[in-house]
Amino acid sequence: MLWKKMVGLSVGERNFIKGGIAQDLRNDGRKRLTYRPIYVETGVIPQANGSAKVKLGATDVIASVKAELGKPSLSHPDQGKVFIYVECSPTAEPSFEGRGGEELSTELSTALERSLLGGKSGAGAGIDPASLLIKEGKVCWDLYVDCLVISSDGNLLDALGAAIKAALSNTGIPRVQFREAASTDEHADVDVSDEEFLQFDTSGVPVIVTLTKVGRHYIVDATSEEESLMSSAVSISVNRRGLICGLTKRGGAGLDPSVILDMISVAKHVSEQLINKLDSEIEAAERANEEEP
Numbered sequence: 001m002l003w004k005k006m007v008g009l010s011v012g013e014r015n016f017i018k019g020g021i022a023q024d025l026r027n028d029g030r031k032r033l034t035y036r037p038i039y040v041e042t043g044v045i046p047q048a049n050g051s052a053k054v055k056l057g058a059t060d061v062i063a064s065v066k067a068e069l070g071k072p073s074l075s076h077p078d079q080g081k082v083f084i085y086v087e088c089s090p091t092a093e094p095s096f097e098g099r100g101g102e103e104l105s106t107e108l109s110t111a112l113e114r115s116l117l118g119g120k121s122g123a124g125a126g127i128d129p130a131s132l133l134i135k136e137g138k139v140c141w142d143l144y145v146d147c148l149v150i151s152s153d154g155n156l157l158d159a160l161g162a163a164i165k166a167a168l169s170n171t172g173i174p175r176v177q178f179r180e181a182a183s184t185d186e187h188a189d190v191d192v193s194d195e196e197f198l199q200f201d202t203s204g205v206p207v208i209v210t211l212t213k214v215g216r217h218y219i220v221d222a223t224s225e226e227e228s229l230m231s232s233a234v235s236i237s238v239n240r241r242g243l244i245c246g247l248t249k250r251g252g253a254g255l256d257p258s259v260i261l262d263m264i265s266v267a268k269h270v271s272e273q274l275i276n277k278l279d280s281e282i283e284a285a286e287r288a289n290e291e292e293p
Helices: 011-022 099-117 156-169 257-291
Strands: 038-042 050-056 059-070 081-088 133-135 139-151 172-179 189-199 207-214 217-220 232-238 244-250
Touching: 011 207, 011 217, 038 156, 038 257, 050 156, 059 156, 059 172, 081 099, 099 139, 099 156, 099 232, 099 244, 133 172, 139 156, 139 172, 156 207, 156 232, 156 257, 207 257, 217 257, 232 257, 244 257
Parallel strands: 081 139
Antiparallel strands: 038 050, 050 059, 059 139, 133 139, 172 189, 207 217, 207 232, 232 244
């Protein structure tokens, strides 16, 4: 389990952190279900169709979106495609050097795809691939979502999910006109506008809420120190309507189904505050971009 950053804590420090969580008072003064302050910047990579930087405490990540014309797959001729890649910068954490960073990048990419794209089946996807279709079976948009972990102090998945949502909110996709070929000898014509852009609809894109179990309690937005004491963690992606779009678990300890149901209920409650906070931060970031000379 690579997400669990190794933090050297003494027995006294471990007991202090666990005792604080048990009393609903964490090291940094937060309650168990309170997130650290979240900060958003959008339009940080000019060459991308959309981009955003999200800071959650000392965890810092960037997401960028690039749209390219592609061909729908044979299995889903009525949909575009979305690819998510994560890179963990070795400067963020010494353990990200070499193979450790590669394996963590793969784990995070897979978890994000499950959380936002509905896994292999695509059921409950937060990013609707049908909205990326231009002409059934012939032309679609392929979205490449690239993420970079700049600094890491716990809760990477939630921060990356927030950065992707913010980057998609900042994404403009060129308007496309498709003209069928007049004869079988001619190629179909795709006219991509340089001036007209369609804003990406992010109303269905969920946030990810990770509940980390430390002792008998679970907490949101765990720091690296808190993650080093966890027995297990469940990440639940929830959209604005309170629908669950994905769920991933990590950690060796098993969880009773009733506990998972309770975690889902807590995640739904917490997600409302997170979505409202994230939306207002994205709005403020976009406003700041418009006001720049």
